[in-house]
Amino acid sequence: MLTEDNLQWLLGANTPTIRYLTLQRLLKQPAEEPEVQALLESIVNSGPVPSILNEQTETGNWAGERSYYTPKYTSTHWSMLLLAELCADKSDRRLIRGAAFMLQDTREEAHEHVEQGRHGLECFWGNLLRYELHCGMVDDVRLSKVVEILAINGPDADWRCKYNDERPCAWGAARALWGLAALPENRRDPNVQGAIQNGIKFLLEDHDLLDNDYPTPEDGKVHSLWSRLNFPLFYQADILFVLRVLGDLGVLKHPGAEPALAWLESKRGENGRWRGASPFRRRTWKALGGPEERDRWISLQALLILGG
Numbered sequence: 001m002l003t004e005d006n007l008q009w010l011l012g013a014n015t016p017t018i019r020y021l022t023l024q025r026l027l028k029q030p031a032e033e034p035e036v037q038a039l040l041e042s043i044v045n046s047g048p049v050p051s052i053l054n055e056q057t058e059t060g061n062w063a064g065e066r067s068y069y070t071p072k073y074t075s076t077h078w079s080m081l082l083l084a085e086l087c088a089d090k091s092d093r094r095l096i097r098g099a100a101f102m103l104q105d106t107r108e109e110a111h112e113h114v115e116q117g118r119h120g121l122e123c124f125w126g127n128l129l130r131y132e133l134h135c136g137m138v139d140d141v142r143l144s145k146v147v148e149i150l151a152i153n154g155p156d157a158d159w160r161c162k163y164n165d166e167r168p169c170a171w172g173a174a175r176a177l178w179g180l181a182a183l184p185e186n187r188r189d190p191n192v193q194g195a196i197q198n199g200i201k202f203l204l205e206d207h208d209l210l211d212n213d214y215p216t217p218e219d220g221k222v223h224s225l226w227s228r229l230n231f232p233l234f235y236q237a238d239i240l241f242v243l244r245v246l247g248d249l250g251v252l253k254h255p256g257a258e259p260a261l262a263w264l265e266s267k268r269g270e271n272g273r274w275r276g277a278s279p280f281r282r283r284t285w286k287a288l289g290g291p292e293e294r295d296r297w298i299s300l301q302a303l304l305i306l307g308g
Contacts, residue, residue, distance in 0.1 A: 002026070002308045006272045006299070013296045014289055016042035017049075017086045025304055040089070049088045051287035052079050056094055060101030068105055069124075073234050073284040076102060077127070082232060082285065084131035091136075099135035102128060103142045110145035119157030122172035123235035125149045129179030138187065147183070150176045151191040155198040167215035170207070173199045174237040174245055181248035196249065204246075204256025209239055210263055229267065229276040231297040232284065240264065240298070243305045252305065264302055274298045 010022040020039040023029045029036050043049050055063050056079075065075035072078060080098050088095050106128065112118070113125075129146050137143055154176050161169040177199045180192055188196070207214045212222045225233070229240050239260050246252050252261065267274055276298030281288070288294075 001272070002303060003272050009273070010296055010300055013293060014047065015086075015293055015296070016047045018293070018296050018300055020087060021300060021304075026300065026308070040087075043087055044089050044092070047086075048285060048287035048289075049083060049086050052083060052086075052285050053088070053092070053094050055079075056098060060094075060097035061105075068102060071283070073232075073280055077124070078234055078284065080131045080135075081127050081234065082288075084134040085232060088134075090134055095135050099132050099137050103132065103137065103140060107142050107145075110142070110149060114145050114148050114153065117153065119153050120161035120163065120169075120172070122150060122154045122159060122161070122169070123175040123237075126172075126175035126177070126179035127235065130182050133179075133182040138184065147180075147192065150180055151189075151195040155195045159199070159202060164215065165217045167217070168202065170203060170212075170214040170242075171235065171237040173202050174242050175235065177203075177249065178241075178245045181245060200246070200249070200251060200254065203242060204254050209242060209256065209260040225277075225279060228279075229274055229298045229302070230279060231276055231294055231301070232278070232280070232288065234280065240301060240305075244301060247305050261306065265306060268302070274302045 007022070010026075011019050013019050016039055020036065020043060023033075023039065024031065024036050031037075057063050061068060061076040062074065062079050065071065068076040076098060080102060083095060083098070090096075110125075125146050129143070129150060132140070132143055132146070154172065159168040159173040159176070160166050161172050163169070164172075177196060180188075180196055183192060203209065212226045216222065223236075225236055225238050228238060230236070230238050233241055243252065243257065243260055243264060246254065246257055251257070269275065273295060276294045278291075278294045281294075
């Protein structure tokens with residue numbers, strides 16, 4: 001249960017996005033409310049969003065990068081991913097410029113991926129789809145190949161990836177669903193709908209979220225991130241992230257999600273808050289804040305999943 005003390009704790013966040021999501025999604029205040037609108041302005045003008053965007057070049061990529069993928073986690077791909085998480089203004093010309101840069105720079109790669117029937121790296125393409133849709137690029141013809149990769153190539157290959165020794169990858173499936181979940185309902189053709197159902201079955205029916213009995217490399221070790229509460233994550237996934245994705249898809253009532261929901265509730269402290277981890281904090285934008293801000297992010301996400 002969300003107490004008044006914890007509500008004020010969330011609303012006391014330095015990050016405007018946390019305050020905005022608390023009002024708009026947790027308290028369900030209408031978007032047109034003056035306080036909600038004021039927080040949207042704050043996201044644009046203060047906190048991590050302007051700090052990240054200030055490092056963008058005129059061509060749409062980020063200064064000092066070796067490629068759109070490196071260094072992790074401050075180059076263009078990762079910065080765009082974070083900006084979408086932070087609810088950056090999708091009409092901001094800089095955000096649109098970054099989205100256009102990524103679509104153009106990956107256009108040939110996406111085309112070859114489809115035409116040659118490649119599989120794997122669904123984590124990358126799912127993230128790309130997510131932030132492109134956040135930026136309003138749903139009608140850009142270049143995005144159709146990305147959707148095709150996720151809706152056809154991924155499921156057809158049972159979510160296998162070379163970076164998981166050609167075994168099916170839970171991270172890839174979760175990130176693919178995260179991207180596909182952002183597609184408007186009227187853009188979900190039978191292939192997309194089938195991929196979503198296939199991914200849900202893989203994550204919740206073929207395997208177990210708590211046991212994490214998904215295929216792993218030869219050493220068989222479960223990645224340490226899986227059962228921690230992490231923010232931010234990038235191409236990775238954990239139980240909390242999968243529950244966020246299932247919430248976006250409206251399937252948290254699936255029987256396979258119930259043990260994970262109970263597990264998440266059990267992680268709530270006596271003060272009604274959750275403690276989190278930020279495993280990549282030294283490698284990404286410092287403006288995201290320190291441990292208390294991280295705990296606010298985790299607590300907000302847990303409350304949204306559990307319904308308060």
